[in-house]
Amino acid sequence: MFPGIGGRGMNPAKVKQMMKQMGIDIKEINDVEQVIIRTPEKDIVFNDANVSIMNAQGVDTYQIVGTPEEAAREFEAPDDDVRLVAEQTGVSEEEAKEALKNANGDLAEAILALSA
Numbered sequence: 001m002f003p004g005i006g007g008r009g010m011n012p013a014k015v016k017q018m019m020k021q022m023g024i025d026i027k028e029i030n031d032v033e034q035v036i037i038r039t040p041e042k043d044i045v046f047n048d049a050n051v052s053i054m055n056a057q058g059v060d061t062y063q064i065v066g067t068p069e070e071a072a073r074e075f076e077a078p079d080d081d082v083r084l085v086a087e088q089t090g091v092s093e094e095e096a097k098e099a100l101k102n103a104n105g106d107l108a109e110a111i112l113a114l115s116a
Helices: 012-021 079-089 093-102 107-115
Strands: 024-029 035-038 042-046 050-056 059-065 068-072
Touching: 012 024, 079 093, 079 107, 093 107
Parallel strands: none
Antiparallel strands: 024 050, 035 042, 042 068, 050 059
16 A cells, blocks of 8 residues: 555655655645635625645645635625716716616616616
């Protein structure tokens, strides 16, 4: 079989030595408060995350261990977009913001909807 592998698992010192020989370095990030992964539809939040960085051949790979919580994302229109839509259509900024939300941020669609 393989040296160091038996019924008791691998010897941690041997694992560390093998990883060093292969050019792999692992570091822990201490005192992580929160990790957020943002997608267009949702946020995945880890409030109890343990984060490790593995560097292999000059490439960093982050590993997150914890309990994920998913939350739907609310669309937030940029202030410049809200002002532009309001100026182009003559409506209030609140109405422009609502139109942009309904149009998923599409400026032309929001302006057309308010101009009709």
